[in-house]
Amino acid sequence: MNRKILVVDDDQKTRALLKAYLEKNQYEVRLAHDGASFMTEFERYKDDLSLVILDVMLPDTDGFVLCAHIRKRSSIPVIMLTASADDTDKIVGLELGADDYLGKPYNPRELLARIKAVHRRAGVESGAPPRFYRFNGFSLDTVERTLTDPAGEVVKLTGLDFQLLKYLVEHPGEILDRSVLAEETRGRDLGPLDRSLDVQVSRLRQRLMDDGKQPALIKTVRGAGYVFSAEVSTAHG
Template identity: 40%
Template sequence: MNILLAEDDKDIRDLISLHLSTEDFEVFFAEDGRKAIEIFENNSIDLAILDVMMPYFDGFEVLKHIRQDSEIPVIFLTARGDDTDKILGLGLGADDYMVKPFSPVELKARIHAQLRRYYKYSPGKKQNIIKLGYLTLDKESCQIFKGDTLLELNAKEFKILELLIENPGKVYTKKKIYELVWDDTYYGDDNTIMVHMSHIREKIEEDSKKPTYLKTIRGIGYKMERIE
């Protein structure tokens, strides 16, 4: 999940970053509104945290820009305790609002709540991100992560992993994998499949000799284990 954090106070940015570092989030930092808009336009952002008062463009202007193209959750941060900013922000389409100083633990809980709510009512979005244990498939960007590490995969390796991650527990024969991934007739070339599976195991498993994820079903084919 990609989070945009637009906040001109470095101490607050560092505090939030520290607490989000334990989660499966990639945080994009912006110290002003202009940078926040630039990040939003050039990245697939799942949730935005916006400080109300920032140089160049304030949080309200950034929110207006976001709402032109997206309905992602937006959480406002403000130092003002009255309801003025809250009413204005919610009126422009913000989803939540926190007054400084705030608990970073509470912020993290609100982030999770907003993401759950967003994906509940936007099921098509949820299908773009598929998690299986420490593996994350991002279908929109055609990337697969092992924890926070982007895996370096060739096109065939990605297609094989995409197929198996989307269908955990399902056994695929070598013939079926070849026909789906290579889009060609299978003539019993087991070596091609075996080499690709070996390379994939080296990249996703902690111990490729004792695989936890990608299992061989002897005499049949392969499957990806269901792992929470």
């Protein structure tokens, strides 16, 4: 499931806040501050994008021009944002091929709901969670609770191994606090001297053939926790 969003907005604070909010909700976000930087980012990532968010008012062009350009090149869903209360902007945007429209100022939760709705219509989001998580040739089946290695062999996992791996692949690229991982896999907090999670991570690295001294998949972030650094794709069946 691709969840990469390109946002163009000329306000730096708005861009930063929106990026932080969407990344907290497991979206990958690219940013642009004007039409020129948007065009550069769009051409670079258009094959990977699942959604574009366009601010109408930009210093060097406007969101309508960008929307028209997108529609000539791609069917990527578009949500437009405007500070204008005039319905004309909304009508023009929709006529140009925008999928949704939201006025400024807006509640980030409403924008998130609009994003999810557009993604569902486009087949990006699904009401059911993914069944398969694939990374580095491995495939984790969350229904059968099995892990298959690149050679097609089933990797033996304990229940704790499975819970830990499932949480990691659901949050790729995020720095995950040790206490959060312990709560998700064991249902309890870690004591200050409790190294059980570290032992569990070490065991899972062995299952994944991930070098414990220089791990490429489950990396230690000193003083913070762990991060699953592999690229993860998903499928529902």
